[in-house]
Amino acid sequence: MKKFFRGFDFGKSEGKDKRKIEETEINNSGADDQSEKEDLSAEDGISHLISEAESPSGDQIFNQFMQKLGKKPNSKNLDLNNCALSAADVTELASLLPFLPELEEISLSWNGGVGGTLKALTVHLHHANLLKVLRLNNCRLTAEDVTSLGEAFEIVSQLEELDLSWNSNIGGKLSLLTKKFQKGGCKLKLLKITDCNLTAKDGESLAEILNVIPNLEVLDLSINKLIGCSMKVIAQALKNVPGLKELNLHMCGLKQDSLQGLDSALQHLADLRKLDISCNKEIGGGFKDSTAHLASLKNLEVLDLHQCCVTEEDMTILSQVIPLLSSLQELNLSSNKNAGISSGPLLGRLRFLPKLKSVAISNCGLGEESFSSLAEAALHLPELEILDLSWNKCVGGNLKLLLGALKLAMEIQVLRLSSCNLVDEDLALLTLLTQDGHLARLQKLDLSYNNNVSDEGWVMFCRGLTVFKELSELDVSLRPSSCRDCGTWFSELLAALTKLPALAELGMQRWVLSELQREQLESFNQDNKRNIRFDC
Structure with missing residues (x-):
């Protein structure tokens, strides 16, 4: 039996075949695994590429932020005035600063929501190395905001314009800002602190920083009624800003002695172009001893x-x-x-x-x-x-x-x-001048509160009104205590309006208009595609 079945050797053959099959399966399995790995790797690569394509860039994020606020994106001038910014908006804006390396101007004025959140922005200002202008008017800034802003001055070394006007909480806290100014390193050319409730102590702080901002050209302290108490100290410090071109002290509570101190400072301000000391009622009678150096201002262009x-x-x-x-x-x-x-x-x-x-x-x-x-x-x-x-x-x-x-x-x-x-004769004179080609460039004409002009005078004036081709504003209102019908001159006025292409504002207060006349005024804008604001 063994001799008969010797050539077949079933066990060995079966074992060999089994091993071959297993090897083939293992090899095929490895190839399948490798293929699967390659497929998975390819899928991961595609997913990665898709992820990169879908991920927005810094520019896109900035554009989306600006569009959300209804503003046009500008990587150099960030204008967000009056945008009802919230604390979240300020935080989001701060996160965008790394994407704005060319930023030169930031304007956040008239956003009350900025108050109390400024630190979130200032800690990122090191990304804005080129920042030159910062406007924060009427932002309800707090003491913490002022402190944060002061700390930022150590970072924004290129800043040239700072406007903090209409932030009443700054009053009494200006030193939190000014003590951070670096001597010799401050490049400020414009400083506006209008209507900030500044105190006499703030005036002293301001006087100290005038020593370290030699490039200052514009200083506006208007509508700070208590600052006049420290005007002598401020005036003495003005000699350190010889390049000052504009000095606004409107409604600052100046007194006669303040005026004398200011006059002594003028001898150091040869480049001054504008001097506004208006609405300081207590300086009256003080010009006798306070004009010695005023006459030396040969470059002065504006005196208010x-x-x-x-x-x-x-x-x-x-x-x-x-x-x-x-x-x-x-x-x-x-x-x-x-x-x-x-x-x-x-x-x-x-x-x-x-x-x-x-x-x-x-x-x-x-x-x-x-x-x-x-x-x-x-x-x-x-x-x-x-x-x-x-x-x-x-x-x-x-x-x-x-x-x-x-x-x-x-x-x-x-x-x-x-x-x-004014009387009829005066309006006739104006009409005559226009007919002769004079006053051709007149843009604003105020004839209000002249109740002595008769209806005939207004008729004559309205007939000659068409010559004022560049006229944009006209006021013919009556006094508050008066009230009159328009009479026959209304139709002459309406006819003239069609020939005044630049007219945008018309004051007619206290002239009584009939319902028909009001409808004619309203339909005039529609029929002539005009947008004249009728103040009736």
């Missing part, structure tokens, strides 16, 4: 003294000084009721200031003599663009005295004659 309770003696002094300001372009003496009595000499000497572009002497109690002096001087002011004579009753019936000056003033754009007791 309105509502300073200037006395007759002050006017005598100013009449000797102001004509020496050879570069003066804007002069505002409005609301100094005593000025009219002795303003003749000063107004007559305005002829020595041929660069004057704006003269405002509203509510100065001018008499006919002083008005006549102004009219003669105006003949020598060919560049005059703005003339405000409002609330001077002597103008009524005497506008003809200005006839020659208004003919020569080819550049005049704004003429304010509110509450001047």
